[in-house]
Structures are given as C-alpha cells and as structure tokens.
Amino acid sequence: MPICHVDLSDHSSMQDIYATKGSQENLPKYRLPKNNTEPRAAYAFVRDELLLDGNARQNLATFCTTWMEDEVRQLMADGADKNMIDKDLYPQTAEIENRCVHIIADLWHAKESKDTIGCSTTGSSEAAMLGGLALKWKWRQRREAEGKDTGKPNIVTGPVQICWHKFARYFDVEIREVPLEGDALGLKPEDLRKYCDENTIGVVATLGVTFTGIYEPVEALAHELDAMQRDLGLDIPIHVDAASGGFIAPFIQRDIVWDFQIERVKSINASGHKYGLAPLGVGWAIWASKEDLPEDLIFYVNYLGGNMPTFALNFSRPGSQIIAQYYNFLRLGWDGYTAIQQANSDTAQWLGEKVAALGCFEMVYDGQGGLPAIAYKLKDGDHGFTLYDLSERMQMRGWQIASYPLPSNRQETVIQRILIRRGISRDLAQLLLDDLGRAFEHLKENPVLNSTAKPGFHHG
Numbered sequence: 475m476p477i478c479h480v481d482l483s484d485h486s487s488m489q490d491i492y493a494t495k496g497s498q499e500n501l502p503k504y505r506l507p508k509n510n511t512e513p514r515a516a517y518a519f520v521r522d523e524l525l526l527d528g529n530a531r532q533n534l535a536t537f538c539t540t541w542m543e544d545e546v547r548q549l550m551a552d553g554a555d556k557n558m559i560d561k562d563l564y565p566q567t568a569e570i571e572n573r574c575v576h577i578i579a580d581l582w583h584a585k586e587s588k589d590t591i592g593c594s595t596t597g598s599s600e601a602a603m604l605g606g607l608a609l610k611w612k613w614r615q616r617r618e619a620e621g622k623d624t625g626k627p628n629i630v631t632g633p634v635q636i637c638w639h640k641f642a643r644y645f646d647v648e649i650r651e652v653p654l655e656g657d658a659l660g661l662k663p664e665d666l667r668k669y670c671d672e673n674t675i676g677v678v679a680t681l682g683v684t685f686t687g688i689y690e691p692v693e694a695l696a697h698e699l700d701a702m703q704r705d706l707g708l709d710i711p712i713h714v715d716a717a718s719g720g721f722i723a724p725f726i727q728r729d730i731v732w733d734f735q736i737e738r739v740k741s742i743n744a745s746g747h748k749y750g751l752a753p754l755g756v757g758w759a760i761w762a763s764k765e766d767l768p769e770d771l772i773f774y775v776n777y778l779g780g781n782m783p784t785f786a787l788n789f790s791r792p793g794s795q796i797i798a799q800y801y802n803f804l805r806l807g808w809d810g811y812t813a814i815q816q817a818n819s820d821t822a823q824w825l826g827e828k829v830a831a832l833g834c835f836e837m838v839y840d841g842q843g844g845l846p847a848i849a850y851k852l853k854d855g856d857h858g859f860t861l862y863d864l865s866e867r868m869q870m871r872g873w874q875i876a877s878y879p880l881p882s883n884r885q886e887t888v889i890q891r892i893l894i895r896r897g898i899s900r901d902l903a904q905l906l907l908d909d910l911g912r913a914f915e916h917l918k919e920n921p922v923l924n925s926t927a928k929p930g931f932h933h934g
C-alpha cells in the first residue's frame with residue numbers, strides 16, 4: 475500500500491476539503507440531502523458556487539451599498555440573532571431604531587414641534603407601500619368627512635420605480651404615471667392639472683429618478699398643487715420617494731428645497747442601504763407629523779412597560795441593518811457623509827466629462843444637480859452595435875452597466891446608466907473608462923450582426 479494513500483471517505487477535519495468524498499460529487503440541488511456535511515466542507519462548497527455571481531463592487535447598475543467597513547460586517551454578525559420586532563427583548567435595538575428615525579427626520583427638516591413619526595423598513599419598497607397606504611387612508615377619511623363617495627383612488631407620479639406599480643396593484647389604487655414628453659426626464663408642475671382630481675390620494679415626487687438620476691422639482695410641484703388648491707379646492711399631499719436622494723441632497727445640495735420644509739410634503743422614504751451607506755436590508759419611512767399617519771394603520775406593541783407604535787408589512791427581521799445604520803451615523807457624522815457624497819458626485823461629473831469626450835455618446839444626465847450618476851445614449855446613426863452589446867462587452871471585464879429604454883413615451887431612447895457609490899475611487903473610474911473606450915473601439919471594428927436586446931432590466 476502506498477504510504478501517502480488518501481482515503482476519500484475520511485471526513486475528519488484533518489483532511490483537505492478538496493480530497494474528501496464530497497468534493498468528488500455534485501452537490502444535491504433540489505432535494506434535501508440525506509446525510510450531513512462537515513461544516514468546513516459545506517462552507518467551501520457553497521462559497522465556491524457563489525464564485526459564479528457577479529462581483530458586487532463592479533456592479534455599476536446598483537444603487538445599493540457594496541462596500542463596507544469591517545466594523546459593519548462585525549456588527550451585522552452581532553445583530554443577526556436579534557429580532558428587531560421584539561422591542562421588549564431587545565429594547566436597545568428599538569432605541570437605536572428610534573434614534574435613526576429622529577436623526578433622519580432632522581436631516582429632512584422635520585419640525586420637532588410636529589411630533590414626527592417614522593420607522594425602519596426592509597427598504598424603500600416597503601417604505602413606499604406604507605407611505606402610499608397612509609395617503610390612501612387619509613384620502614378616504616377626507617372624502618368621508620366631506621360626505622362624498624369614495625370612488626377609485628389614484629396616485630399621480632412621474633417615471634417611478636417599480637415599487638409604486640406594486641403599491642398600486644396590491645392596494646387597488648390607479649397609478650397615473652405621467653408620460654415623458656419631448657426631452658422631459660421627470661414629472662413637471664404643468665402635468666399636474668391634467669392628471670389630478672378629487673380621487674387623487676397624493677403625488678409622488680422622486681428625488682433621484684431611478685432611470686436617470688435626476689431630481690424631480692419637488693418645490694415647484696408643491697407650488698402648483700398650492701395653486702390648484704386655490705383654483706380647484708383640491709388639497710393633494712406629496713410623498714417624496716427619496717430612495718437615493720434622501721441621503722445625498724441634505725449633504726451636498728442643501729440649496730434644493732424638497733423635504734419637510736415644504737408643508738405639502740407629508741411623508742418621505744429613503745433606502746438606508748443605498749446612499750444611506752448601510753448594508754442591504756434597511757429603508758426608512760418618515761411622516762412630518764403623527765396626523766399624517768392614520769391611527770388605524772398603527773399597531774401597538776408592549777415595550778418596556780410602554781406602548782411602542784409599529785407600522786410595517788413585515789414582522790421578524792434582523793436588527794443588524796438598523797444597528798449598522800446607526801454605526802454609520804456615529805462613525806461618519808455630518809462631515810463624513812458630506813465628504814463621501816461629494817467625492818461620489820465629483821467622480822460622477824468627472825466620468826461624465828470623460829464619457830462625453832469619447833465622442834460617440836450623448837449625455838442624458840451629466841451628474842450635475844442630481845444623484846452621483848451619469849446616463850447617456852449612443853449618438854444618432856448606425857454604429858453597428860447597440861448599448862446592449864456594449865453592456866455585454868463590458869461584462870467580459872466584470873463591469874455590470876445597465877442598458878434599458880426610458881419609460882413611456884420615450885421608450886425609443888435606450889440609455890446606459892452608471893452609478894457612482896462609496897468604494898468607487900477615481901482610479902477605479904479611470905479603469906472603467908479605459909475599458910469603456912476599448913469596448914467601444916472593439917465593437918466599432920467588429921459590428922454585431924444580431925444585436926442583443928435585453929429589455930426587462932430590473933432596477934436595483
């Protein structure tokens with residue numbers, strides 16, 4: 475017998491994982507395996523499968539956090555076994571959630587005197603559902619108080635993220651998504667009279683439109699709604715979907731008025747896990763005043779002998795993300811957030827200039843005045859390839875860059891969008907730019923016969 479015989483059935487922890495029996499077999503995929511696997515080996519095999527996923531840091535299609543400090547990873551692990559809904563058992567996590575709500579409300583100029591109320595959510599989608607539900611309930615109360623019948627409610631929006639379509643369908647509200655006319659990229663004040671009526675529960679204004687990164691003009695929209703109240707007697711509230719912009723504008727665009735400084739803005743949502751810099755799994759919904767959140771929607775849970783109001787679609791979820799959000803507030807402070815968002819914005823604008831200088835693209839959004847992002851399209855004419863081909867080519871170097879059509883009525887225009895987030899240094903942006911230039915040159919020399927069209931990109 476050879477001296478260094480390896481026994482493949484030996485599962486002892488001494489053995490190299492890639493010499494065990496398990497390493498020589500396909501993993502069970504759609505049925506629970508009968509036997510157990512040694513943890514070290516199971517970990518290695520699962521981790522290996524995940525090698526096939528894209529590299530999150532090179533995903534320039536996502537708004538979500540892909541870079542975090544080691545301390546955040548540690549806190550995520552520390553909080554993983556705490557159920558944030560158990561306010562009684564984990565009162566300090568509940569307290570930290572409450573602090574975050576107030577820190578964010580303060581960032582958005584909520585007036586202390588108005589009894590601001592809010593909660594954490596799993597993301598902006600859940601927060602949008604809650605915001606929409608509050609609008610629907612308030613509208614119904616208003617109609618009933620006026621002795622008027624409550625017909626089918628509607629909500630008026632610009633080009634919104636899919637969560638508002640979900641809200642409309644799940645909660646039986648008609649969505650009136652104003653089509654983009656001419657070169658418009660978002661909702662305009664002059665659209666409102668045509669689309670609002672007595673059954674409009676609210677107008678959604680987006681601070682950081684998903685498709686392009688621009689901000690809708692919340693203040694101008696509010697002024698128009700003020701005028702409509704004077705002229706038509708319609709008092710229509712605004713909910714601001716600030717999924718991304720809610721953690722950008724307060725730091726680097728402080729002259730833009732979009733938040734609770736505007737009386738008509740009753741509620742705002744943002745994703746902690748986007749520019750809030752928290753890891754995936756947290757969003758925030760805030761109401762200017764308790765009056766804007768109908769009592770019917772609130773459930774009370776016992777909390778340290780007190781009564782903690784909760785409003786959520788979910789029940790159990792980990793406390794980790796909330797804790798990590800608070801860590802970031804503490805760790806970075808006002809100056810830290812400002813420096814990071816400014817750096818992101820500067821890099822986006824720099825990249826915008828460089829991409830424009832490549833000569834083949836026309837900028838749709840150049841990174842100024844909105845999110846740290848750029849959006850562009852191919853110049854008119856036949857290039858022998860599409861942006862979808864370019865996306866595919868960029869994937870060869872690991873870059874994920876989304877290509878998709880604008881919403882109606884501009885669906886003929888296909889654009890590409892690049893998001894700059896924490897973790898994308900100028901050097902990394904330069905590498906990206908070099909690859910973009912090379913990919914473009916390659917495609918120009920090698921036209922694509924059957925161009926790929928991949929509609930249906932889901933904005934994450």
Ligand SMILES: *Cc1c(COP(=O)(O)O)cnc(C)c1O
Pocket residue numbers: 537596597598599600602635637680682683684715716717718745757933934
């Ligand atoms: C990302 C996004 C959402 C959805 O947010 P999640 O946190 O992913 O649920 C909603 N609205 C806008 C404008 C967004 O950009």
